[in-house]
Amino acid sequence: DIQMTQSPSSLSASVGDRVTISCRASQNIDTYLNWYQHKPGKAPQLLIYGASSLQIGVPSRFSGSGSETNFTLTITSLQPEDFATYYCQQSYIIPPWTFGQGTKVDIK
């Protein structure tokens, strides 16, 4: 299986901060990398697909970059509604598709 490792596992930030979350794959996955936001009690939401393509309806403050084994999700100006857990997910090899362990973003 391809292992996905996110860092940090959690972070505290303030509204308006720039936030960066990293995701590392255990092998080259090209740009077969997606990012999701998950809030407690809610359905996960797709943010970014293909490492850098913004899903329709997602605010432009979210962006993704990277290729091969190293990827980044950036939130340029954190908003109150952005406090959530973020997951990366590889779709290079199936089965199984694998998620990172998640990065929880909470209020400082």
Added chain:
Amino acid sequence: EVQLVQSAAEVKKPGEALRISCKGSGYGFTSYWISWVRQMPGEGLEWMGQIDSSDSYTKYNPSLQGHVTISVDKSISTAYLQWSSLQASDTAIYYCARTTYTGRNSGNLYYFDNWGQGTLVTVSS
């Protein structure tokens, strides 16, 4: 509007059988796969498997294969996840997700673009 509506929360005893459902609407149901993803208490997301809604072809996470069964009834646009004998370790929130793709020269890129609201399954004696 694309919607995936899941069945209600369940409380079961170890050894009991269970089937939960996910009904799609607002799109061509048979044009997409449906995946099931679980979140165990305090843990992250784990892909369990998927089904092609048009022909019922399934793929499973090898770590789970044999313990769960994914099926579909395309006549009512509904996918199912079922257990024949639940274990306490099956306690989790289960999400269904529509699986879509973007064509690429190097092979299709798949991602989960719409999700159900989740079904909490509690297994306890």
